[in-house]
Amino acid sequence: MNNLIIKKTEELTNWRKNIKSEINFIPTMGNLHHGHTKLISTAKNKNSNINLVSIFINPLQFNDKEDLKNYPKSIDNDVKLSFSNGADVIFMPSIDEIYPPNDQTIDYIKAHKELSSVLCGLSRKGHFDGVCTVVYRLLNLIKPKNLYLGEKDWQQLLILKNLVLTKKLNISIKSIPTQRDFDGIPLSSRNANLSKNERKLIRLFSNELLIAEKNFKKDKIINLKEIIKKLSAEKISIEYLKRLHPYTLKNSADEDNISILAGAIRCGKTRLIDHVFLMKRSPIIAIDGPAGSGKSTVTKLIAKKLKLLYLDTGAMYRALS
């Protein structure tokens, strides 16, 4: 399909009516970087669906007017990057297209209460409601089969998964791991606003999380107070640093095999988030199926790809019997 740019919702609706193929949808707020292009190219390589990227800075999810005003923009480059990484269609509407003044039909969504009232939800009141409202509106307009999201915004990912579930949308959510810059910090559109010193502080913060992840694999323990003390000594302003259950975002219990260590810091006017997973052991994947269905082949491939131990319990059972 030829590269297409759509700016009006009416145009999008008319285009959609004539599309028979399934759609991969990749929502963004622009100022694209390798995290975004990885999402676009991953979606492209997964199937032959149409890849639709949206570029829209959603005012509803900004609780700080200055932050909205200063949000970095690079629209010409975004168009180039989107198409060169596998986008077929770019939807870049104006604010009035998404939220027409006096339109009574817009569904203002409330994000899942428990998931949105912790971590970033504490300081960014209404942020996740704004995210849910815009994504729900875009999903209704685009009607995609797959929604591609980054794990960098883990809390957002959980909340949008919950939205798709509660609204009973027939959409499958695919996610990619956080893409990091050469110095370990997560790629983010807001990094463009960082001074040299702010970048240095973020590097310290992210590297501290990455070290904690590595050490946890070895020692199975983490000393949060120690990390906070270390970061505070560098005059890093920590908004939160928490170890939580990765799916419920409730406090993690010591017996949990997997938890998330999530943090947010402020550097000048910029606020950044990062997280790592703390795993006590590698995941255990059980694969079952009828005889001759390829269980061993699939299991061997998965074990190799994920660097897991391959245990052929079928062979053990046969040997024993």
Ligand code: AMP
């Ligand atoms: P944004 O433009 O910040 O709204 O992000 C659009 C999408 O890109 C979201 O699903 C983000 O989670 C994802 N994303 C942003 N930065 C990264 C990154 N460094 N790695 C992976 N995904 C990302």
